[in-house]
Amino acid sequence: MTGTEPAVSRIDTSRPHPARVYDWFLGGKDNYPVDEELGRRIAALQGDAPRHARANRRFMERATRAVVRETGIRQFLDIGSGIPTEPNLHQIAQSVVPDARVVYVDNDPIVLAHAAALLRGTPQGVTEYVQADAREPERILEQAASVLDFDRPVALSLIALLHFIADDDGAHRLVDTLVGALAPGSCLVLSAMTADFDPENVRKGIEAYTASGVTLVARSHAEVGRLFQGLDLLEPGIVSLSDWRPSAEEGGGNEGSPVSLYGAVGIKP
Numbered sequence: 001m002t003g004t005e006p007a008v009s010r011i012d013t014s015r016p017h018p019a020r021v022y023d024w025f026l027g028g029k030d031n032y033p034v035d036e037e038l039g040r041r042i043a044a045l046q047g048d049a050p051r052h053a054r055a056n057r058r059f060m061e062r063a064t065r066a067v068v069r070e071t072g073i074r075q076f077l078d079i080g081s082g083i084p085t086e087p088n089l090h091q092i093a094q095s096v097v098p099d100a101r102v103v104y105v106d107n108d109p110i111v112l113a114h115a116a117a118l119l120r121g122t123p124q125g126v127t128e129y130v131q132a133d134a135r136e137p138e139r140i141l142e143q144a145a146s147v148l149d150f151d152r153p154v155a156l157s158l159i160a161l162l163h164f165i166a167d168d169d170g171a172h173r174l175v176d177t178l179v180g181a182l183a184p185g186s187c188l189v190l191s192a193m194t195a196d197f198d199p200e201n202v203r204k205g206i207e208a209y210t211a212s213g214v215t216l217v218a219r220s221h222a223e224v225g226r227l228f229q230g231l232d233l234l235e236p237g238i239v240s241l242s243d244w245r246p247s248a249e250e251g252g253g254n255e256g257s258p259v260s261l262y263g264a265v266g267i268k269p
């Protein structure tokens with residue numbers, strides 16, 4: 001694990017943090033009153049916000065499974081990994097390929113404080129945690145290279161991360177740098193918030209996050225498409241993530257209105 005300065009002492013409980021608000025939506029215990037307060041405000045505006053968080057988690061599971069089964073990729077770089085929530089990405093990948101190698105990255109000290117749970121994988125596989133900011137992609141690539149072989153395909157996941165990074169704060173540069181470093185046959189798994197389906201409530205949600213000091217941006221279908229430039233999209237393309245190959249066990253996945261996040265998987269030719 002890198003970046004192991006005492007994490008707990010760096011946890012700021014005076015303002016909400018995305019990882020902890022998301023944990024609250026998922027029914028987790030690793031959040032503070034400020035996070036719960038913002039979570040409740042968002043849920044009051046958008047009653048199904050917790051459903052969206054759960055749907056995002058399920059998208060991660062389905063997409064990771066599809067990548068392992070359909071591409072044969074055995075290496076994963078998951079940036080904006082979040083507070084551990086079972087099943088974690090390495091558990092899904094290693095349940096199919098026990099020797100999968102996974103590097104998790106997040107910039108929030110609360111994730112670092114709980115990272116031990118992300119490091120318990122199969123004996124044949126490897127899991128590593130790197131404390132870093134996604135806006136420093138070169139640093140991430142350098143540190144991940146101790147576990148991942150970038151001459152071979154890697155699945156890069158940016159799941160529910162990029163809506164916390166505006167375009168003028170480097171969202172495109174970081175995607176270009178990371179995808180540019182990947183070998184042919186690698187893939188990008190991404191989900192990102194959109195206002196395309198429910199503009200009024202998403203706008204109110206953005207205002208609530210912004211008022212609490214958290215950057216939040218919604219992207220249109222075309223804007224998410226630009227993040228996949230040069231990649232070949234797996235079916236069904238860029239869709240509300242509850243429509244991305246909904247599984248029968250989850251009751252078809254798409255109960256209710258579309259989830260306000262786009263999800264997609266693109267392969268680097």
Ligand SMILES: C[S@@+](CC[C@H](N)C(=O)[O-])C[C@H]1O[C@@H](n2cnc3c(N)ncnc32)[C@H](O)[C@@H]1O
Pocket residue numbers: 018019022056057060079080081082083105106107108111132133134135158159160161164165
């Ligand atoms: C909504 S959570 C998503 C967690 C997980 N990827 C999932 O989809 O279940 C977003 C995560 O991105 C992290 N994050 C936000 N901005 C970041 C940045 N600039 N660098 C690294 N991580 C960041 C947050 O700390 C949080 O853990």
